[in-house]
Amino acid sequence: MTQPFSYQTTFKLDKSHFSECYDESVPAPTFVVLYRKGAFLLLIGALLVMFSELNPYAAWFIFSLGLLEVVSSRYKKAWWVARQMLSKVAKAEVSLKIDADSVHISSFYNDNKMKFSDIERITPTDQGWLISHNSFRHYISNRCLNASAQDFLQAKVSQ
Structure with missing residues (x-):
């Protein structure tokens, strides 16, 4: 019997994360x-x-x-x-949990659980993943994901 997928990690919202988030999520205008x-x-x-x-x-x-x-x-x-x-979330520690049913991103200031059935789209980028949920886009960097979590998200993209 195989175990259902589960992955958990934490990361900090620092300048490099924000810079990568901007680069990967904002389309470059002409x-x-x-x-x-x-x-x-x-x-x-x-x-x-x-x-x-x-x-x-x-x-x-x-x-x-x-x-x-x-x-x-x-x-x-x-x-x-x-x-x-300069915002209150800078340098905050974020907990990321990915399981077979959902992606859960939580910190002191925010708690967001996104069920895969409610996620509109998962888009792979060069350095991470853009998740469209309820007309909002969330970015998850590959820096905080291991290979099995990246493979799991790639499988969800293919579905």
Whole structure:
């Protein structure tokens, strides 16, 4: 008689985990998509500053918003990782349990049990797994999984 699959581990939410999570879960936009809004605001702001009778403060404000949008687009990952590192979950220890029925991720701040019957999709990435559950995406890194857990998730993808 074979034993049902069960795997349990813990890991810390550190900077390298957040960086990997961003790299693996956020789709990389094209250059045009990334800078479109900032370039539009810069152009409108510049045109208002040079050719309009509009209050100069408003025109410069629109121009400045465009500049801020371009800078925030350029440093999107660094900004996201910094926000995560400043949050209350930074450096928290997370417990991960995978069994035949569910994936259970818990910490002091969060407790999430996802039954495989409720999981919409499991997507393998280069360095881990994206789990879509109730319109949310959760990332599990291969750094915290052994080979049998990775094989188990791969079998769930194939089903």
